[in-house]
Amino acid sequence: MPGPTDLIITGMGVVTPLGHTLDTLWQAVCEARDGIAELDLFDMEGFKFTRGGQVRDFAHTACDPDAMDRATCFAAEACSQALTQAGLGDAPELRSRTALVAATNFGGVASGESLLAEAAGQGSSSRRDVAAFPMHAGAEQISRVLALGGLRTTLSLSCASGAAALAQAALWIRAGRADRVLAVGYDALSRFAWCGLAALRTMTHDAVRPFDANRKGTLFSEGAGALLIERADRVAERRAIGLARLSGWATNNNGFHLTAPAKEGAGSAAVMRTALEAAGLAPDAVDHVNMHGTGTQQNDITETQALYTLFGERAARIPITANKGSLGHLMGAAGSVEAILTVLSLQQGCIPPTRNHETPDPACVVDLVTGAPRRGALRVALSNAAGIGGCNAALVLEGLA
């Protein structure tokens, strides 16, 4: 039974290359479908890599495309879905007291490219583009279109952003600053981001193959994931349906290197351990881990090492999955969409398979779910995230059966 100040997830929403509803996304990942394709969002002339996870057939139901960047539109749509699932779609009074934590790597940079060009003496930018560019513009615009009247902020912690948004939401609730917080991670593909990510030399012409001996790199995607978190007593008061408990969370930094992972995954191991301690749980309690699993050489090795540091030899027997095999790397949305898939795993008693994993890597001896979904009772799951700059975030999620 949840205690009065437990944190309960009551609503979730997604926009991804594999679907714009929870049902379509869940079905797609369980069938290990491929969200990666040739990009046509912008002129790909001159780019070395041309495949990624583009959101297509996106209907603007909850956003203002005249004012919002594409990335913010994704976030607004995901937030709207989460509010609806939580029963706040027609509850303006409750929405007026709902806080918002938005998290992103690049915010509205697609809109800001014209400002950067103007600064370089090439062209001019419009007021609309400038207003949609700053990181904080997304949170302001989302709160306006969805009539959210609580606190709001924006985090940017590279690819740990989405998971960190949930941690910050939990901090606000625990500190008494809010009773109900919408946490959304989001990002869109843009010329700026694509050019830079390609320059990092982490991308591949092959598929994303998490923990595979033949993995060659990652591919980037766009989208958003939103989760509504509430104090358990508030959930009970309004007789809402809880989806899962957010029982632990943590953020940290490797304190090691701007682009290289920490030796033996020390930062990832520490952030997962801290999140478990915050939940009051021992590592033995964990039934499943949703991995960051980028499909890069270094990430997958060090994340495996982090598992062994935390779980000992049991690391080889804990069922894990890596959604990036299907979805690609959703950047600022990765941590939140993967948390959503973890909640769905807890609810359904089902771990979706990791696409494109064909040859186990002797350096990554893990129980990776592949081929078909694995069914079984799940009570506690970890979702792990990391990003450039050495940022880490981890979430402990518990089922409410």
Place this chain on the structure above:
Amino acid sequence: MNTTAPYTPIADSDIWVTGIGLISALGCDPTDLSEALAEGEPALERISLFEPPAYCLNLGGEIPDFDPEEFLETPKAYLDRQSALFLSAATLALSHAGLQRDTLPADRTALLAGTAWGGLDTMQNFFRDFIDKGPRLVKPFLFPHTYANTAISLAAIDWEIQGPHLNFAAGRIASNHALAAGFDLLRAGDADIAIVAGAEALTLPRMLALHHLDRLIPAGALSPALTPFDQNRRGTLVGEAATVLILERAGAAEARGATPLARLCAVGLAAAGASRDAEGHAAAEALGRAIQGALGDTTPPGGLAAVAAVVAGACGALADDRSEAEALERHIAPAVPISAPLGLTGDLGGTSGLFQCACALRMLTVRAAPPIAGLMHPELTGLNYVVNTPTALRPGPILVTTLAPGGDAAATLFALPQATSQSFRK
């Protein structure tokens, strides 16, 4: 009414400020800052970092002759200006607090930061290469420095800090949110030390953005002076700074023999949300809620006379200055002196709030409130604006108020550490 009563901290556990690091156009030393505030001479000069277009006024709060090698332990030529400001201020703050790399508890030290624009000059340089040369001839090493979290990550790497880590890219209110996170984490026992930073660099894209959003004094203005709260103000100017505060749980600080500079009593946050209006009343109400959050929910009508002074965030912005004054009129007693130091520096973006906090900490020490630059005809007249010369302060806590475009608001309360248990409420 006992207007001189010491205060009761709202917090259950005391949070001390034990170090300040500052890189600003008003100086890089707390004493220099106090003197510059007292003199009231704006640090707004012709910009040397870049050549603004003709449609922008060539005036800003640039830090003259800033050289990070004067502050950093080792040369770091790869830093962009925002990261260099951040790391320099952090170095000063840690030194001020008496903390060394080898004694910093790595996993019990939180690092929280705020910035509106991050490494915007590196973004500009990277994108210029993309435009000029195409995607295959950009400089790969630049891209990791374009992230909004680059500066905080570099600080974590430099000092091997591995505790809670949050980077707020929340516009003008960003460093206030970082401060609130540090306060909350320390009070919850999640860390013993919180390094709270704000850093914003003066860059051409940032200036252009504020120009397009009609926030800057127009190029053709009769007077280019910043005049916070004045009825004839024409907008703001861009400035730059980095501010870092070291916060510690009192017990941990005492155990290592640290000297407290002040007590961080409370941080109130609020946002105007969806109910914004052209007149800025919703923003004023948001700031009012933030003030109530900082001072406690029992604020009596007429405000808190025992607040010794207010450090406002006004910097000449047309709408926000009025909203801030409206909130202060509603929640602060008329006699409380109001200062607005950003009139000397210009808008400091995401580090505005933390820079104001540094000013408040100096005001606690020197017991004087500095004058507001250029204020001659207040738009709202029900406040005790400090003009011309500094005003001596009676003992009591100092309130910092910050309001961002869009209605994000923060209020922060500092007091001297030795203040005791009597109520400061009216």
